[in-house]
Amino acid sequence: MRKKKRSTRGLVQTYAMLAPNLLLFLATSVYPILWALRYMFVEYDGINPAKFVGLDNFVRIFTRDDVYWQAVRNTLVFASGKIIIVIPLAFIVAILINKPKRLYGFVQAVIFSPTIMSAAVMALVFYLLFNVYNGEINRMLMAIGLTKIPINWLGFDMAMVTVIIISVWGSIGNYMVYFLAGLQQIPLEMYESADIDGASTRQKLFRITLPLLGPVLKIILMLSIIFAFMDMQSIMVLTQGGPFQATNVMYLYVYQLYYSSSSAGGGSFRPQYGYGAAVSVVSACIVGAVTVIYLFLSRKLDKLSD
Amino acid sequence: MKKVLTTITVLLLLLLTACGGGSTPSGTDSPSTTAAGSESASTGSSGEPVTVVMWSSGRHDYEIYAKPLIDKWNAEHSDIKIDYQIYTENFLQTVEIAAQNNELPDIIMALPQTMVTMLLERGEVASMEPYLTDEERANIDPSMLIEGLNLMNGEIFTHGGGSFAMRLVVNNDILEECGLSGPPKTVDQLIEYAKIVHEKKGSEGVYGFALPMNNPTDALQRGFTSIVTLDGATALNGYDFKQGKYDFSCYKPIMEKLRELWASGAVFPGCESLSIDPLRTQFAAGKIAMYTTYNHSEWGVYTAQFPTDVHWSYEMLPTMDGVIEGSQNMGGGVGWMMLNASKDKDATYKVIQYFGALENRVKFYELGLGMTTDKQVLENAAVPESIGYTPFMAFQPTDKMWPLTPLSMTLEGDEYGQEFAKYIYGFTDDLDSIVTICNDRYNAAYDKSIAEGRDIRRQYPNFNAADPAGTSK
Structure with missing residues (x-):
């Protein structure tokens, strides 16, 4: 009897502790998704009553909406560029500063600091640095003779490169911390025995560090793919997706459909909640598909540590 | 087990991504809910003062005009208090969300027009007819009353005199140094001036012209679409009132000139991503000779926001041949709107009357904080320092009220700005295709909004750009 009471009390405690998270998850994740699923079949501008349009929103996505597909292409370029640069860079930085000394702790904090800064504020600062007419970047490049004329960093040809640079700067600290967590899981004894065996630094990196980081790397890459596909804040502030949709990405486009006043590229006089819901669902499917492909291809990473 | 884990992971990812990217304001699914607004005027229990909530998008006038006015009211009135809130760049979004959540204030600034149209369609705007005094009615210029702008079904819902038109802004120091006398009168002259400035002062980093092409449609609407109507075109922002449909073909000549200007190298570098405030900072620094924008804002900008020693002035927009055959649209007749969210409209209207009192309107104008078409104000106010400095800041006979273009689309x-920018920048030579694309796209949207009963065909067969109010009845 007492046992039963105890187990009931345990269950109540468990669910009481789970409840806040669960409720928040239901309210901030499940409800918006159900909302999107419901509204992807309607035309709704927030003013007039929602009108059921069947599959018309999807027909528009797949047959008439060139801006969206441009945004999808841009997202792939942006995400690939960001991941290719940020992951190796974060790994190298983590390897270099993974030492239990106070100075390295300070360096870690400095590198991590962009992660906790507002992306919107930093995008404004970067605008001052990158603008073509009096930006510090051009001033420096011209001073050291790397270019004679100012580079139009936010122009059609360079805007994507610029937003990738800013995004890498903003996220390197985050991935560095993930790598540090992974590195600190590797038993020091393994390096000590490798040292006794006379292994070189390169051998230790490729024979111990990388294989044992395999499962962590898999998670880091998965997270980096998801975050890169969903990243839009700095782009929104810096270029609003322009010029000519050159930096418009999937979720920025969704945002533009939801907020008519921000239609730098969405080109709408009215919010398009129904269409925006359909676009966000298709975008989620694209991200899901990319992640599935990645998980399939990355199966070997699990085996590295075996 | 792995398959199960993978499936769960993918499902969670889909949930995360759908949620993260498509985040929406809560409550957007119920446009017709009728819950009481949480912020609108309420009398509360007896003895408590009514609080009238006002939302404004204007920040330039708060410290020197609005705040002292509100402080004075709140000190003198124990029964009605004013809660004045300023929203800036996110004003329209805030109002959209508030409207959907039934959290609109009692009073709101009737600008931008997109927001006014949205609130009218939602039935959020209250008529002022029952509250207007005879004196107020007498001061309203009938030619300024436009359906949708300040009238709803013939009833007045706002009656301020705030207006604006477009002007060329000129750095007279630069023109003088380059030996150029007077502002350009034709578009060709403007291009010539820009080229001369860049030839003579390019080495100092000075450019002849600039456009805030961060938002191309906005950039074109800050002057170049007005040049087209000054030349006599009957289309405003592409909508041709004579034909009753969108026709962007009238923009072809001005786009050809803009392309020529762009290709000349005399345009400030980085204009593709330039917004208006960074452009102004460079003008204030003496790096830009000319640009086009609204006539009401630059005085405040160059005296308070970006103070400058540059001798600048507003000038009339040039036209294609130097002759003005039409007019330019001035947004006008806007002021405060009373919303149905207000639970105490008598108290709310008293606040509107306070802001609309002649002495306060005169003060606003004399401080150079905005332009007005208000006859009473113009008769009673001293000429503001701003107009003394740059006379073309004042309205001219060619600044006229045009009917509203469709906004429910x-x-x-x-x-269209994005499309025409492709031609201006030289990415395509096919201007005709751009015109066709814009016509098809805008007319399809307009036809749809008419078919769904959200708009009507706004066609005036005798419409004349020189007399837009008289020929659009």
């Missing part, structure tokens, strides 16, 4: 694709 849902456009599929880019706005």
Whole structure:
């Protein structure tokens, strides 16, 4: 009897502790998704009553909406560029500063600091640095003779490169911390025995560090793919997706459909909640598909540590 | 087990991504809910003062005009208090969300027009007819009353005199140094001036012209679409009132000139991503000779926001041949709107009357904080220092009220500014195709909004750009 009471009390405690998270998850994740699923079949501008349009929103996505597909292409370029640069860079930085000394702790904090800064504020600062007419970047490049004329960093040809640079700067600290967590899981004894065996630094990196980081790397890459596909804040502030949709990405486009006043590229006089819901669902499917492909291809990473 | 884990992971990812990217304001699914607004005027229990909530998008006038006015009211009145809130760049979004959540204030600034149209369609705007005094009625200029702008079904819902038109802003120091006398009168002259400035002062980093092409439609609407109507075109922002449909073909000549200007190298570098405030900072620094924008804002900008020693002035926009055959649209007749969210409209209207009192309107004008078409104000106010400095800040006979263009449309694709920018920048030579694309896109959206009963065909067969109010009845 007492046992039963105890187990009931345990269950109540468990669910009481789970409840806040669960409720928040239901309210901030499940409800918006159900909302999107419901509204992807309607035309709704927030003013007039929602009108059921069947599959018309999807027909528009797949047959008439060139801006969206441009945004999808841009997202792939942006995400690939960001991941290719940020992951190796974060790994190298983590390897270099993974030492239990106070100075390295300070360096870690400095590198991590962009992660906790507002992306919107930093995008404004970067605008001052990158603008073509009096930006510090051009001033420096011209001073050291790397270019004679100012580079139009936010122009059609360079805007994507610029937003990738800013995004890498903003996220390197985050991935560095993930790598540090992974590195600190590797038993020091393994390096000590490798040292006794006379292994070189390169051998230790490729024979111990990388294989044992395999499962962590898999998670880091998965997270980096998801975050890169969903990243839009700095782009929104810096270029609003322009010029000519050159930096418009999937979720920025969704945002533009939801907020008519921000239609730098969405080109709408009215919010398009129904269409925006359909676009966000298709975008989620694209991200899901990319992640599935990645998980399939990355199966070997699990085996590295075996 | 792995399959199960993978499936769960993928499902969670889909949930995360759908949620993260498509985040929406809560409550957007119920446009017709009738819950009481949480912020609108309420009398509360007896003895408690009514609080009238006002929302404004204007920040330039708060410290020197609005705040002292509100402080004075709140000190003198124990029964009605004013809660004045300023929203800036996010004003329209805030109002959209508030409207959907039934959290609108009692009073709101009737600008931008997109927001006014949205609130009218939702039935959020209250008529002022029952509250207007005879004196107020007498001061309203009938030619300024436009359906949708300040009238709803013939009833007045706002009656301020705030207005604006477009002007060329000129750095007279630069023109003088380059031996150029007077502002350009034709578009060709403007291009010539820009080229001369860049030839003579390019080495100092000075450019002849600039456009805030961060938002191309906005950039074109800050002057170049007005040049077209000054030349006599009957289309405003592409909407031809004579034909009753969108026809962007009238923009072809001005786009050809803009392309020529762009290709000349005399345009400030980085204009593709330039917005208006960074442009102004460079003008204030003496790096830009000319640009086009609204006539009401630059005085405040160059005296308070970006103070400058540059001798600048507003000038009339040039036209294609130097002759003005039409007029330019001035947004006008806007002021405060009373919303149905207000639970105490008598108290709310008293606040509107306080802001609309002649002495306060005169003060606002004399401080140079905005332009007005208000006859009473113009008769009673001293000439503001701003107009003394740059006389073309004042309205001219060619600044006229045009009817409203359709605003209830849902456009599929880019706005016309984005399309024309491709030609201006030289990415395509096919201007005719751009015109066709814009016509098809805008007319399809307009036809749809008419078919769904959200708009009507706004066609005036005798419409004349020289007399837009008289020929659009």
